Amino acid sequence: MVAFNKFFAGALFLAIVYVSSGLAAPWPASLKHATNRLRIAGRGLQLNTFHPESTYQTFWEGIEHPLRKRAEASIEDRALAFIQAHLDVPADAVSFKCDYGIPVTNALTNVAFNKDDKLLRANQYAFSSFPGSFAHMSLANVASSTPTVFLEDAIASAEQTIDGTFNEHPPTLEFLALEVGSVRLTHVMQIQNAETNAWLEAFVDAHTGDVLSLTDFVTKTSYLLLPTQKEILTPEFQTLFDPQPTLGAFPDGWHSDGTTTTMATGGNNGISFKGAQTATTAQSAAGLVFKYPQSATTAPTTTANINAARVNAFHIVNSYGFTKAAFNFQNNNFGKGGARNDRITISVQNSAGIDNTDFSTPPDGQSGAMRMFLPSAMVLSRTISSYENTRGITNRMTGGRTDRCLKTTEAGRKSDAMADWNEKTTSAVPDYVLGQDVINDPASIRSHPYSTSATVNPLLYSSLRTPTEVHDIGEVWANILHNVYATLVTAHGLSTTAGTNPAGNEGNIVFLRLFIDALALQPCNPPFLTARTAWIQADTNRYAGANTCALLRAFASRGLGTAAANHCCARPLAAVVQGMHV
Template identity: 55%
Template sequence: MVSFNKFFTSVLLAIAYASATSAFAVPADSKHATHRTRLVGRGLKVEAFHPSSSYETFGTGIDHPLSKRADTSIEDASVSFVESHLKIKSSAIKFRTGYTAESAKHAYVSQVHDGIPFANAVANIAYNHDDKVVAFGSSFVKPTSIASSTPSVSLEAAIAKAEEALDGKFNSHPATLEYLAKDDGSVVLTHVIQIQNESAGTWYQAFVDAHSGELVSIVDFVSQASYLVLPITKEILTQGFETLTDPQDLTASSLGWHNSGSGATTTTSGNNVLSYKGSTSSTTSQSSSPLNFIYPQSPSLSPTTTANVNAARVNAFYIGNTIHDFSYRYGFTESAFNFQTNNFGKGGAQNDRVTISVQDSAGTNNADFSTPPDGQSGHMRMFLWTFTSPQRDGALENDIVVHEYTHGITNRMTGGGSGRCLQTTESGGMGEGWSDAMAEWTEHTSSSVPDYVMGQYVINDSGGIRTHPYSTSTSVNPLRYSSIKTLNEVHNIGEVWANMLHNVYAALVSAHGWSATARTNPNGTEGNVVFLHLFIDALALQPCNPTFVSARDAWIQADVNRYGGANKCLLWNAWASRGLGVGASGFTDSSAVPAGC
């Protein structure tokens, strides 16, 4: 979500997420990490609970119980490790999914009872290529009571309840039966159903108690906000459109941007992205053959004029595909749960390209991204902004489009493609921060790291839509880990995380230099290349619903996995400079770093 914290955040629905460590009652002051309260439907208040995640990293790695077996599968190794590490029976563990990335192998498992998985009790295990465990996160629970595994409320009745409560309709995505841990230590059996209201732009996963019929929890898939194109290195259209020839990266998009393997298109529709206005058939066609999309934008005219609508659809299509391509290079691939219609047999679920609705009629002065599980399309909505005359189009401010797409990356890669693992206030805040940091990463054009401002074009204000520019200067941006004590809204929390990442980026570039080819060549040693590798690698390593502390630890472990820990002290010093040092906990600052740093 590209919300704006300078103006009326109070009127925007704050989507709260949190990270977790046990299934028992949680003190009110720590609820950022385990709860999120939402107003849904016709004013219904739902407080979702997510068991807190324990998280451990192991540097160069430790053995799992089956290490000495030459033919052990990742499924067997993962179940065995969880069984041994948590001292639970293998019958309570179910392997869900996994994949092999460049610097690590990743496995995701669920807690089960009577063969039924827990929705919010999950674990993730990472292995290095020596088959040693390097990271382990778990939100497994020890229930005080658990409901019968045979439902007494029918699926049909549960659907009716969810539709009424959430003011939407069941979207026919297959419903499931899953257990759900509650914060009082009990576990309920639930029907899990997807409910959408397309006109309102809502998309929920509802958990209806299969014995009482009560709506007990939700997952909100929407992260709101917040050819002749504006190149992705530019933030705002006043910097000038350019005609780019063949910008696709054929390593990431093997058939280009207009072909999914079943024939080529001549519109803003392809394997990775569909950009449209109003209906998915309302795309922009090539202006001339072959595949020229040259539609000059007229800033003095309304954005709804035909020429400006075409310019918006083309720019959104270009930006969406460009993000797909460079994030693919760094590890957001088919097997890592990315967005493609055709996965070409490379793993993961397909038929889930990103759909981008430009000038969406459902709102103004905002943007959002919905991230359902792997195999269902991510959906971006770009709105018009009303602070100027004529109005301005969010699809023509590149940092907003990048911000929204990045919600798809972070929601898919955290937790193994479920779309469920940035659902607490704290982790949801980090989701906003990652999105701002990715937008900034795309716009650097040299080793200089100036202060960075988000969203200045759409509101016609050089100060942008955040409370402070992102900066290495504490006088320009004073936000620290302890600042979160006074914050309870995800965008404000996100600013703290994004500013920490700004400082990490600056330190890496200062130490290692800057590469002009980072988007297409991830093999360099320059600081901006290292930054994006650690950014993407850490997403897969961190636990479901991470905290600032566990996300920091995932970055440190990612550096061990990929670079042998070469950046350990640099990273620790950057985190510690903003209060996230060795002893940081409970939003109390620490400036300490490990011995030797």
């Protein structure tokens, strides 16, 4: 407990340094976007969940660390040595969790190294961005590490409060930092409700039995829908011949999990079905041929359209992926790291809803679950499938395998940027209307098209002062990334084979590499400013900062410049530009 308290002392010091660098009362209401999010679950339960704000230190080209000269030192040893030295804590005060960070209570401390074994960045959690909240931090504010509420009683409390059932996933005992500055001991378990599709991680006070916080593994889509007019099939169907070998990441192809090969829409990375997981689509001809044209003149539930939906969803899930060590979704990881047996389950035309989608991302080792609900008029949507699949990627890669790290209102940004990227076939960057294959409307399912024109899309970083809903805030980030993409493609051109050959330096390849790299570099629940810094760090690491100036201009074009702060108020950000060659 003494070591635990000593860590808090270090965290408090960093918190004071951070918040004293320009923040001034009164606090903007939108500042809560970075640390809080309202959760509604079960029988009307409303919890304002708290996610500690982090200090985020970047070292650009990298700095030395205590074990750099020791070739035999593992990444675990190097990470632990740095944290111990940086926070001045004893060796037993921290423990190693995974290759993406070291967890401390409900705050995950991340460190990253580059290929030269130099430290790129580190973050730690200060538990509050408001001065004074740790004024009375002492051992008395840290709950006893011995539970007085039995696990069985804690599970019963969670089931009753959330209106669900414990799913038998192994529960844990963890400390949870609260906004008021205290730290509570909690039983942590997963609660599900098949009827409502609730899938929550509950933090139950191990001394009172109260539900203190929730992690929602289901990321729901919210659409601004107008009356459906007609289906738009853009782009038209085309036959892709044997796409799997060109991607290089699948030793036995898309239809094998390393031990079993199928001739249907099921394999190592995902299984696409309707109803039961046995209801897949089989090959239409020998040799893994899946030619099932969509029929726009018949109902979505006809056999032809169900097969088309299953085949297209299966293709999308296999087209986008990430590495085993970064906690991807695969049944067989071929001994390359991460947990096994967690391929994505893709339920097409799911009867639990109408004209909507969701994606559930439990921790590594449990399958991600994509549900494409029953359509009233649309048949299938490749952009929406791409969008949902990207949710799984972003949730797994940010913070490391827990799905606890994109949960604040500001960090819970959507994945429109990947769907936007996927639609581009030339170096031109026209306005992007998300979901043209869903509804025929100039703005489609978002409030504005994504655009480089401030007239077409006026959303800026300062727009975050007004909205409080996570999807509205997400549109601001997606539009910023649309402008980043346009800047990079204008500078470097476009590769027409980026989906199968990521080796080039064209703008769309650079964008996607930075998009993925930044996920691993950013801390848990990053606000916009921190996410921007992760992009700059990613460019410094992969491209030696060649795109830094262009990136900074693109972010600044939408109000996220180097002097931006708190959605409105300018302040010097020397730490952001220190080391940048601009």
